[in-house]
Amino acid sequence: NMLQEHLKKSLDRLPAREAQILRLRYGLEDGRVYTLEEVGQAIGVTRERVRQLEAQALNRLRQSSAHLILRDYLYEE
DSSP states (O other), rough: OOOHHHHHHHHHTTHHHHHHHHHHHTTTTTTTOOHHHHHHHHTSHHHHHHHHHHHHHHHHHHHSSSSHHHHHHOOOO
């Protein structure tokens, strides 16, 4: 579907580790939502570092033009 395609393109613009964190944290990898601790163990960093990288990735998405496309899906009527 188009939303998944746009989401994938948006994540592909992020650094690989940030994209992986968002995929795991929001269940985009396998449908399971991973905790900060679980993501940290998977990529070899602390849960605090995962939190920081997640926030950084979300800020990057907000600052990119990608957020305008994704926003349209959130506020569709």
